[in-house]
Amino acid sequence: MKHLLTLFISIQFTIAQNLEGKWSLIISNETYSYPELTVIEITKKDIITYSFDTLLYRNKLKIDTINNYFKEGFSKSYHEYKYGLPNKNKLITYLPTVHNAEKAKFVYVRLLPTIINHPIDEILKKQYKHFYPVTFANKQPIIKLSGVMCSEQTMKFLGQENCNRYRLEIIDSTYFIVYYTNQKHKQWMVPIKEINHDHLIVYGVHGKEGFVKLNEIKEIVPTQKVFIKN
Known part of the structure; x- marks a missing residue:
């Protein structure tokens, strides 16, 4: 609840x-x-x-x-x-x-300045293992920073604007993973300490102390077939 x-x-x-x-x-x-x-x-x-x-x-x-x-x-x-x-x-x-x-x-x-060791444009193409387990509130164990998280079938039913999504956003020199419940509403965010070739390091994650490593998922996990621009 x-x-x-x-x-x-x-x-x-x-x-x-x-x-x-x-x-x-x-x-x-x-x-x-x-x-x-x-x-x-x-x-x-x-x-x-x-x-x-x-x-x-x-x-x-x-x-x-x-x-x-x-x-x-x-x-x-x-x-x-x-x-x-x-x-x-x-x-x-x-x-x-x-x-x-x-x-x-x-x-x-x-908030700490994000250390960038890999091009930002490249991480937008990747998927990462989620720091939260699969629950009712978090139905998919992945984070991707472009497109939406709905399946193609769900998107047709709800409409693209009502699909949840993750975005990479910035305040000053700190990048964040920002979670949207739909196209307009931001629900939560976590700051990023480091952006690396095959992983991200984040902090400020509810229920977890210190820094958390998000490993890249090499095999793309399907969520939808239609790419939606940021």
């Missing part, structure tokens, strides 16, 4: 750690989020929130050095979050819920 996730971007963290830069929310493949594909940028004075690369809003930060957190904005009403930072490239925030229920946990990963 998919869950609707509403995000409030107020963040606390230890002042000693340098958190300036862009961070993307780690999103489960069974979760819808709002804003869609949340990315935050932390500066010395602001938190800037994006839906992927579309600017949504910018809020001023006020640093509380005694309690070690940032207040977003300067109003009397603001959310206070506890924090945890297991490593320098991960930011964990906790959102208080109503009636003192268990707090919702949101994890962000720092």
Whole structure:
């Protein structure tokens, strides 16, 4: 069952750690989020929130050095979050819920420049082993970055615009695998650390720690016979 996730971007963290830069929310493949594909940028004075690369809003930060957190904005009403930072490239925030229920946990990963060791045009022709197992939400164990994932028969029934697909997209110098449920709606993404001849290395994968290697599938697995341009 998919869950609707509403995000409030107020963040606390230890002042000693340098958190300036862009961070993307780690999103489960069974979760819808709002804003869609949340990315935050932390500066010395602001938190800037994006839906992927579309600017949504910018809020001023006020640093509380005694309690070690940032207040977003300067109003009397603001959310206070506890924090945890297991490593320098991960930011964990906790959102208080109503009636003192268990707090919702949101994890962000720092965006790193993608190391490109193979031409981008070439990887668009390849298929890779998926980092998620086959489930109801993930019916095919492959990722391909062009065309759609529907079979030809399914595409005729649903229409090409309603077929799910993966795309290679970029923010600044970071490439992402972006999953679309249809032609317009982005559901989740993972940043790419390295693009190599026969594999990709990704990170920020829900349920997996550290870097994940996606090996190229040499034998093409059929999903549809009709090629659809990006």
